[in-house]
Amino acid sequence: MIGTRRWLSFGTFYLALLCAAAVAAVTHGAHAPGALGAPGSITERKEFKETLRFGAGATRRVDIDNYSGPVSIVGEDRDDVELTVSELVTADSADLLAAARRDVTLERSADGATVRVSACGPWTEHEGRGRGCCFHGWERLGYKVEYSISARVPRSVTLLASTVDGGDVHVEGVRGALRIENVNGSVSAHGVAGGGVFGTVNGNLEVWFAANPTAPSSFSNVNGDIDVEFRPGLAADVRLKTLNGEMWSDFEYASLPMLGKVDRQQGRFVYTNNHTAALRIAGGGPELRFETVNGEIRLRRNGK
Amino acid sequence: MNTLFNDRSGIQVFAGRTLRLAGIAALLLGTAPRSAPAETVTVPLSDPSRPAIIKAGLVNGGMTIEAWSGKEVVVEAVGRADESDSAESRGRKGTHDRGGKSKLDKDIDEAVDSAVEGALAGDRDDEGQDSRQKEDKSKGMHRIPNSGLGLSVEEAGNIVRIESESWRRTIDLKIKVPVGSSLKLGCVNDGDISVNGVEGDMELSNTNGSITVLGAASTVVANTVNGEVKVTFKKLASFKSMAFSSLNGDIDVSLPAAIAADVRLSSDNGEIYSDFEIQLAQSPAQSKAERGPGGKFKVTIGKEMYGTINGGGADLLFKTFNGDIYIRKSK
Numbered sequence: 001m002i003g004t005r006r007w008l009s010f011g012t013f014y015l016a017l018l019c020a021a022a023v024a025a026v027t028h029g030a031h032a033p034g035a036l037g038a039p040g041s042i043t044e045r046k047e048f049k050e051t052l053r054f055g056a057g058a059t060r061r062v063d064i065d066n067y068s069g070p071v072s073i074v075g076e077d078r079d080d081v082e083l084t085v086s087e088l089v090t091a092d093s094a095d096l097l098a099a100a101r102r103d104v105t106l107e108r109s110a111d112g113a114t115v116r117v118s119a120c121g122p123w124t125e126h127e128g129r130g131r132g133c134c135f136h137g138w139e140r141l142g143y144k145v146e147y148s149i150s151a152r153v154p155r156s157v158t159l160l161a162s163t164v165d166g167g168d169v170h171v172e173g174v175r176g177a178l179r180i181e182n183v184n185g186s187v188s189a190h191g192v193a194g195g196g197v198f199g200t201v202n203g204n205l206e207v208w209f210a211a212n213p214t215a216p217s218s219f220s221n222v223n224g225d226i227d228v229e230f231r232p233g234l235a236a237d238v239r240l241k242t243l244n245g246e247m248w249s250d251f252e253y254a255s256l257p258m259l260g261k262v263d264r265q266q267g268r269f270v271y272t273n274n275h276t277a278a279l280r281i282a283g284g285g286p287e288l289r290f291e292t293v294n295g296e297i298r299l300r301r302n303g304k
Numbered sequence: 305m306n307t308l309f310n311d312r313s314g315i316q317v318f319a320g321r322t323l324r325l326a327g328i329a330a331l332l333l334g335t336a337p338r339s340a341p342a343e344t345v346t347v348p349l350s351d352p353s354r355p356a357i358i359k360a361g362l363v364n365g366g367m368t369i370e371a372w373s374g375k376e377v378v379v380e381a382v383g384r385a386d387e388s389d390s391a392e393s394r395g396r397k398g399t400h401d402r403g404g405k406s407k408l409d410k411d412i413d414e415a416v417d418s419a420v421e422g423a424l425a426g427d428r429d430d431e432g433q434d435s436r437q438k439e440d441k442s443k444g445m446h447r448i449p450n451s452g453l454g455l456s457v458e459e460a461g462n463i464v465r466i467e468s469e470s471w472r473r474t475i476d477l478k479i480k481v482p483v484g485s486s487l488k489l490g491c492v493n494d495g496d497i498s499v500n501g502v503e504g505d506m507e508l509s510n511t512n513g514s515i516t517v518l519g520a521a522s523t524v525v526a527n528t529v530n531g532e533v534k535v536t537f538k539k540l541a542s543f544k545s546m547a548f549s550s551l552n553g554d555i556d557v558s559l560p561a562a563i564a565a566d567v568r569l570s571s572d573n574g575e576i577y578s579d580f581e582i583q584l585a586q587s588p589a590q591s592k593a594e595r596g597p598g599g600k601f602k603v604t605i606g607k608e609m610y611g612t613i614n615g616g617g618a619d620l621l622f623k624t625f626n627g628d629i630y631i632r633k634s635k
Contacts, residue, residue: 227441240448248445260345260455262572269459277448298442 039144044089044098050108052081056114060176062153063160065118068138069146070167070185075155075174081115082152083108091143100143119147154303168203177215186224191262195286204295208302212236221292228290229300235285241276244294250301253279324505345457347377347464355484355504360466364474366495366513371483373500377464381455384474486522494530514553528553532627537634547621555622558632564617567631569625570608578631582611 001127040192054060062081064071065117068087085106091097104121138144146166159174162181169182171189178196180189186203195213196284199220208229209221213236219226225245237256240247260273276291290297335551349356352375360367365384372378412556418563454469468475474494485563486504491497496513499506517524523543526533527606536558554574559565569576593603608623622629 076488117597194391207505219418225441241452242450246442247447247448247450248442250445252446257343267350269347270456271347271455271457273343273455274452277450278446296442296444297448297519300445 010279027127032203039090039092039096039138039142042091042094044087044097046087046089047085048087049082049084050084052108052110052117053114054080054115054244055110059113059158060154061114061115061118061158061160062151062155063118064149064151064162065116065139065160066147066149066163066167067119067121067123068144068166069148069163071161071163072150072170072172073159073161073174074152074172075149075157075191077304078153080151080154083117086148088146088148089143093142096142099141100145100222103141104143104145106147106149110273113154117149117151119145121145137155169200173208173210183278205292213288216287216289218289218291221295222294223294225295226290226292226297227300228298229302231302233282234301235282236280236288237284237286238279238281238288238290238299239276240279240290240297242290242292242295242297245292246278247290247297249281249299251299256280316376341627342380342382343455344378344380344455345455347379347459349375349377349459349462349464349482351462352376352482354462355486357463357486357504358466358479358481359463359488360477360479360489362468362475362477362492363471363493364493364495365470365476366491367477367479367489367497369481369487369489369497369499369502371485371500371519372480373483374480377459377482377485378480379455379457379464380478381453381468382476382478383453385477409445426508442532457540524548532556535620543618545619545621547623549623550619550627551624552626553624554627554630555624556630556632557622558634559613559620560613561633564614565612565620566616566618567611567620567622568608569611569622569629571627571629572607573626574624574628576609576622576629576631579633580613580631582613582631584609584611 029057041266050122059135062073063258064073079111087106089097089100089104091100104119107116107118107120109116121135122141148167155173156176157174158176158178159171160179161169161171163169164183165185168186168188169180170187171180171192172180173191174189175193176191177194178192178198180187180196180198182200182203184202185200186205187198187200187205188206189198190206190208192207193209193211193213195215195217197218198207199218202224203221204224204227205219205221206227211229212231212234219228230251234251238253256278260271263270263272290299356377358369358377368396381599435466449529452469453475454467454472454476456467458465466477466479468477475497481502482504485502485503487502487506489497489499489500489506489514490509492511494512495510497508497510497515499508499517499520502517503519504515505523506520506525507522508515508517508526510528511529513528515528515533515535516528517526517535519538520535521537521539521541523528523546524537525547527547527549530553531550532553532555533548533550534554534556535548537560540560540563548557555571559580567582569582593601596602613620622631
């Protein structure tokens with residue numbers, strides 16, 4: 001019996017050694033041109049800072065649309081947008097690095113009252129730009145371009161900020177209407193006001209309101225929690241749904257009748273209710289929707 | 305083995321006792337339930353001049369069907385209040401259920417918990433950490449019941465189908481239907497099927513619960529496993545074959561006095577009572593001789609009794625394993 005155990009532990013030891021060797025081989029292989037792992041033999045890093053000014057227009061709007069890499073926005077007492085970008089390009093060869101430089105760009109523009117920053121590349125479907133419609137991953141391209149975008153913006157702008165991969169989206173102190181989205185990463189928005197759309201797919205969603213939302217707002221996730229902190233005195237109509245998780249509130253609430261949806265299709269009457277709980281907090285107000293699939297939902301009260 | 309009586313007085317005594325028992329049970333159980341999530345859908349029929357067919361199934365919960373004078377079908381789904389629906393706060397031990405325990409019991413529980421927690425603290429895995437962090441995050445908050453019933457109702461060509469997530473939680477259905485509707489209903493756990501005043505055909509199936517039909521007027525097939533089957537007819541102009549069966553429970557059926565039928569009766573561990581004069585027949589069909597696997601010769605003698613009421617007619621089956629059978633004349 002003891003002998004067997006000793007052999008087992010020897011086996012484990014050698015297995016670990018073998019694995020280490022395999023990892024080393026893959027890492028090394030990635031340095032050869034055309035390897036199928038993550039692109040990476042040549043690395044180029046660049047940082048730049050620039051100031052974007054709003055044109056004429058009533059509602060100032062900042063639209064930051066990243067693809068790979070984090071986005072961080074801070075609202076301040078200022079009149080323009082100060083952009084700081086850190087760019088990291090990795091490629092399997094000099095040719096592919098050139099292709100990366102040619103195909104992927106960070107477009108910046110001030111179009112009327114809208115300041116726009118968007119990462120454009122093979123995944124974008126801009127009309128007439130001659131770029132591909134079909135992005136099948138960096139591995140197939142043999143290069144990867146990541147932008148880490150930070151911006152200082154006026155407090156009261158309408159803000160759209162999003163990324164898809166490789167980082168979180170963080171917003172601080174912006175008090176206009178918001179649309180803050182991510183796919184593979186978290187979303188956090190602190191000290192916001194107004195309301196808007198907050199969502200991610202794989203990550204946590206955290207929103208702290210400095211003033212309670214006055215407009216309908218939605219908070220959505222798929223694999224992760226939704227944590228939203230409101231000011232005391234919140235009045236709202238709330239819809240909540242989670243499939244695998246629990247829902248919590250610091251606020252007292254009254255349950256509202258559940259609402260289903262009636263469809264009529266070719267003389268067919270179809271009523272469905274995908275188990276959304278409906279609550280009213282303090283006499284009701286703007287509709288706040290919370291929906292996740294695998295995660296908890298928490299409605300917090302600031303200064304509890 | 306079975307005895308067949310025509311003894312109305314015995315039935316009346318039995319019925320009276322049952323009613324009294326039911327009254328006491330209602331008093332005992334008649335506490336108000338906690339507020340439960342409910343959902344009501346009014347379903348217009350494609351052709352209100354024709355009868356509707358209602359099809360509904362539940363895994364956990366019961367159904368009450370009432371005939372009404374309206375032209376629509378009204379479906380009310382009520383989630384049965386359970387522990388998870390009570391608005392509670394997440395305390396030190398989260399959703400841990402301590403309900404119904406004395407203070408001493410709770411103190412002992414807490415002491416044991418903290419001792420165990422202390423002992424395990426050293427080798428708590430990441431998952432444990434994670435769930436504890438989650439619990440801490442919701443500490444002191446009100447729990448919002450995840451009250452969805454997943455109700456879906458579909459109507460096409462006067463057929464109304466009712467589905468819900470009764471596999472996830474216990475849901476009771478209260479359905480109002482036009483008088484002439486037909487029903488196809490099925491329940492499995494934790495609920496009875498009760499139908500009142502509906503005059504169409506019905507096929508009712510339960511597993512762990514009873515079936516009660518009052519004022520039936522057309523063909524009824526009612527089968528359960530653990531529970532009674534009670535059906536009263538107010539009229540029965542014409543009907544197809546009917547069956548009333550259970551495994552553990554009585555069968556109690558009131559038929560119009562003029563009904564003409566062929567009957568099959570079987571109660572393995574119970575008595576059979578009838579208001580009707582049943583002409584018993586010796587049927588050869590109940591005994592079976594066959595050569596089974598391995599060439600064994602097997603004779604099976606059926607326990608069913610065959611007979612006719614008022615000269616015979618369509619088939620009526622009354623069958624239970626542990627229970628009595630009552631065949632009454634409707635008044």
